[in-house]
Amino acid sequence: METRLEKKLIKRLQAREPKAFDQLVLLFQGQVYNFVFRMLGSTAEAEDLAQEVFISVFKHIDAFRGESSLATWIYRIAANHVKNRRKYHGRRPYDRPLQSASALDPGRSGEGAVLGAGQVSRPDEMVEGLQLERILQEAILALDEEHRMVLVLRDVQNESYDVISEVTGLPLGTVKSRLHRARLALKEALEERTR
Amino acid sequence: MDHERAQSLFMSYHDAELPAREVEALEAHLAQCTECSLAWQGYKAAVEEISGLLKVTPAPDFSKRVQQAIGRRSRGRFFSESSDSGGLGIAIVSVILVLVFALLYLLIATSGEVKVVDPGASSDPKGAASP
Numbered sequence: 001m002e003t004r005l006e007k008k009l010i011k012r013l014q015a016r017e018p019k020a021f022d023q024l025v026l027l028f029q030g031q032v033y034n035f036v037f038r039m040l041g042s043t044a045e046a047e048d049l050a051q052e053v054f055i056s057v058f059k060h061i062d063a064f065r066g067e068s069s070l071a072t073w074i075y076r077i078a079a080n081h082v083k084n085r086r087k088y089h090g091r092r093p094y095d096r097p098l099q100s101a102s103a104l105d106p107g108r109s110g111e112g113a114v115l116g117a118g119q120v121s122r123p124d125e126m127v128e129g130l131q132l133e134r135i136l137q138e139a140i141l142a143l144d145e146e147h148r149m150v151l152v153l154r155d156v157q158n159e160s161y162d163v164i165s166e167v168t169g170l171p172l173g174t175v176k177s178r179l180h181r182a183r184l185a186l187k188e189a190l191e192e193r194t195r
Numbered sequence: 196m197d198h199e200r201a202q203s204l205f206m207s208y209h210d211a212e213l214p215a216r217e218v219e220a221l222e223a224h225l226a227q228c229t230e231c232s233l234a235w236q237g238y239k240a241a242v243e244e245i246s247g248l249l250k251v252t253p254a255p256d257f258s259k260r261v262q263q264a265i266g267r268r269s270r271g272r273f274f275s276e277s278s279d280s281g282g283l284g285i286a287i288v289s290v291i292l293v294l295v296f297a298l299l300y301l302l303i304a305t306s307g308e309v310k311v312v313d314p315g316a317s318s319d320p321k322g323a324a325s326p
C-alpha cells in the first residue's frame with residue numbers, strides 16, 4: 001500500500017511536474033539498476049534497460065492505482081522489461097558479456113558506480129573479492145530466469161516474500177520453493193567453482 | 196529425522212520461521228549428522244555471500260539522461276500524447292507509401308514490357324523473311 005508521501009509524489013507525477021520525475025528517478029534508480037544488472041549481468045544492458053523502465057513508469061503513471069506500493073509497481077515494470085529483453089534476444093543469459101560489479105570504473109561516464117558493502121583496502125583481499133563477485137554473478141546468471149528473479153529479489157534486493165509474490169504474480173508457496181531450489185543450485189555452483 | 200527432511204527445512208530455519216519443536220529436531224539432527232551439517236554450512240554461506248554482493252548504482256547523470264530521453268520521445272510534451280504510437284504511425288505510413296510506389300513502378304514496367312515484346316514478336320516473321 002502507498003504511504004502519504006508516496007501519494008503526494010504520485011499526484012505530482014501525474015501532473016507532469018519535472019521535479020517530481022527527477023525525484024522519482026533518484027529515489028528508485030538504485031533499486032532498478034541493481035535489479036536489472038543482477039538479472040542481466042551487463043552494465044551496458046542494465047543502463048539501457050533501467051532507462052526504459054523509467055520511461056515506462058512515466059508513460060503509465062496515470063494508470064497507477066495505488067493497489068501496491070510504488071516500489072512494487074516499478075519492480076513489476078522492471079521484471080517485464082527483463083523478460084521481454086530475454087525474449088527479444090532469445091539467448092541464454094551466460095551467452096552475453098559478463099561483467100562483475102567490481103570490474104566497473106566509477107569514474108567513467110555512462111558506466112555504473114559501485115557503492116561497496118564489500119569494499120576492501122588490501123590488494124590481495126580485493127583480488128579475492130573480485131573473484132568471488134565474478135563467481136557469484138556467473139552462478140546467478142546460470143540459474144533459469146524464474147529462479148534467478150526470485151533469488152535476486154530476495155537475497156540481493158532483500159525484498160519480502162509478499163513483495164516478491166506481487167512482483168512475480170506467483171503464490172507464496174511457489175516463491176518459497178523456487179527460492180529454496182535457487183539457493184541449493186547456487187550453493188552447488190559455488191562449491192563446484194571454489195573446490 | 197532423515198537427511199532429506201532435514202535439508203528441506205533449511206530455508207524456514209534460515210528465515211527463523213521454523214516452529215520451536217522443529218528447530219529442536221533439526222538442530223539435534225545437525226549435531227549428529229556430518230552430511231547435513233556440511234550442507235547447512237554451505238547453504239548459509241551461499242545466502243550470506245549473495246546478500247553481501249556489491250550494490251551497483253548507475254552513473255551520476257542517469258536521471259538527466261532519462262529526462263532527455265523522455266523529452267526526445269515525447270517531443271518535449273512529456274508523453275502527453277502517445278508519442279510512441281505517433282512514431283509508429285509515421286513508420287507505417289512510410290512503409291505503405293514505399294509499397295504503393297513499388298507497386299506503381301511494377302505496373303508501369305510490366306505494361307512497358309508488353310509494348311516492347313509486341314514489336315519483337317511481330318518483327319520475328321519479318322526477320323525470318325529478310326535474308
Ligand SMILES: [Zn+2]
Nearest residue numbers: 197198228231
Ligand atoms: Zn542428515
